[in-house]
Amino acid sequence: MSQQKALLLEKAKGSFVLSDVPIPKLGPGQLSIKIIAAALNPVDWKIQAWDFIVKSYPAILGTDIAGDVEEVGEGVEGFSKGDKVFAQGFFVHEMAGFQQYTTIPADIVGKIPFNIDYAQAATIPVAFTAASISLLRAQPEGAGLNPTFDLSVSYAGQPALVLGGSTSGGQYAIQLFKLLGFSSIITYASARHTEYLKSLGATHVIERGEVPVANVAEVARKITDAPIKIAYNAVGDSDSRAACVAAVAEGGQVADVNPEAEDPGNGKRVFSMFGSSHHPPHREFGRILWKTLPKLVQDGLIVPTRVEKLPNGLAGIVEGLERMKAGSVSGVKLVVFPQETP
Numbered sequence: 518m519s520q521q522k523a524l525l526l527e528k529a530k531g532s533f534v535l536s537d538v539p540i541p542k543l544g545p546g547q548l549s550i551k552i553i554a555a556a557l558n559p560v561d562w563k564i565q566a567w568d569f570i571v572k573s574y575p576a577i578l579g580t581d582i583a584g585d586v587e588e589v590g591e592g593v594e595g596f597s598k599g600d601k602v603f604a605q606g607f608f609v610h611e612m613a614g615f616q617q618y619t620t621i622p623a624d625i626v627g628k629i630p631f632n633i634d635y636a637q638a639a640t641i642p643v644a645f646t647a648a649s650i651s652l653l654r655a656q657p658e659g660a661g662l663n664p665t666f667d668l669s670v671s672y673a674g675q676p677a678l679v680l681g682g683s684t685s686g687g688q689y690a691i692q693l694f695k696l697l698g699f700s701s702i703i704t705y706a707s708a709r710h711t712e713y714l715k716s717l718g719a720t721h722v723i724e725r726g727e728v729p730v731a732n733v734a735e736v737a738r739k740i741t742d743a744p745i746k747i748a749y750n751a752v753g754d755s756d757s758r759a760a761c762v763a764a765v766a767e768g769g770q771v772a773d774v775n776p777e778a779e780d781p782g783n784g785k786r787v788f789s790m791f792g793s794s795h796h797p798p799h800r801e802f803g804r805i806l807w808k809t810l811p812k813l814v815q816d817g818l819i820v821p822t823r824v825e826k827l828p829n830g831l832a833g834i835v836e837g838l839e840r841m842k843a844g845s846v847s848g849v850k851l852v853v854f855p856q857e858t859p
């Protein structure tokens with residue numbers, strides 16, 4: 518078998534079409550993965566709408582992947598055909614997720630632990646990677662909270678803020694702050710997610726319906742006497758960034774999902790994240806992340822985002838991306854099953 522189905526973005530700002538394309542060829546150091554589940558991310562609709570990141574068309578998008586090892590590349594140790602794995606893809610044909618097979622460097626692939634299924638595994642890579650790189654990695658790429666993923670590091674007594682706790686990224690930021698031992702984990706989210714976010718580790722939920730984003734800093738400072746030195750802006754618009762900047766103390770840091778977030782130059786550091794283990798400056802950290810992550814999930818310390826399963830395999834992606842673009846996906850990850858493509 519040399520052909521497979523893929524969802525192609527035909528041209529810049531063009532339409533998605535289902536096509537038959539060659540299965541990516543396996544290279545040394547890689548795993549060929551039969552994709553069982555692929556999750557959707559906001560960046561997928563943004564690339565179609567705005568034409569960025571992707572260098573050539575037609576393009577295949579999708580970077581949250583879970584599936585079975587189909588073939589093991591030369592020089593790879595520790596994986597066998599049939600292993601259940603999850604990984605972050607990239608926006609090139611050979612490594613993308615909106616297709617039935619992909620190839621990923623084995624050093625940034627994890628084995629799916631027994632306590633989660635393919636769909637749950639597919640919710641983790643992109644959002645967890647972005648939160649981990651930006652919070653843990655050394656400056657300038659991250660906030661430097663734990664560059665070696667040393668699980669004994671503790672920030673006991675300190676507070677942290679997550680603006681947009683119900684986003685996929687926000688959910689992992691909350692869990693990372695809990696893992697790092699932060700004493701107060703304050704988040705801003707809709708009331709309907711309060712109990713769930715508390716189950717992940719949030720200690721205080723400032724409710725979006727009751728508190729305007731401009732008042733978040735004031736409310737957060739009433740929750741804790743300790744200075745807030747770190748905030749995670751999982752929403753990324755200017756209002757949410759301003760709220761994070763206002764909430765952190767002098768010398769504090771704001772990790773922002775928006776690639777164009779600007780530093781205010783007022784003694785507080787705002788930096789943009791680029792959440793990809795494939796990106797050369799993050800590669801070494803990516804290796805550590807993928808060695809550490811499966812056990813954290815198996816031990817229940819990192820819990821996958823809740824899943825909404827979409828029908829029709831790869832054909833279900835277009836409607837899913839439209840729903841994300843319209844802002845009507847709340848607190849769940851949309852997941853498709855490429856092998857079910859009609």
Ligand SMILES: NC(=O)c1ccc[n+]([C@@H]2O[C@H](COP(=O)([O-])OP(=O)(O)OC[C@H]3O[C@@H](n4cnc5c(N)ncnc54)[C@H](OP(=O)(O)O)[C@@H]3O)[C@@H](O)[C@H]2O)c1
Nearest residue numbers: 559560647681683684685686707752774790791792847848
């Ligand atoms: N730079 C990077 O490397 C990187 C990586 C991953 C994601 N991102 C970006 O991060 C952003 C979030 O992505 P995601 O996948 O985590 O999001 P998502 O799960 O699709 O976000 C949906 C959630 O956003 C919440 N939300 C929307 N506006 C909000 C606001 N003003 N305040 C609080 N919550 C708000 C909604 O909450 P309610 O339902 O409660 O209203 C909803 O639950 C996107 O812009 C994405 O492109 C960047």
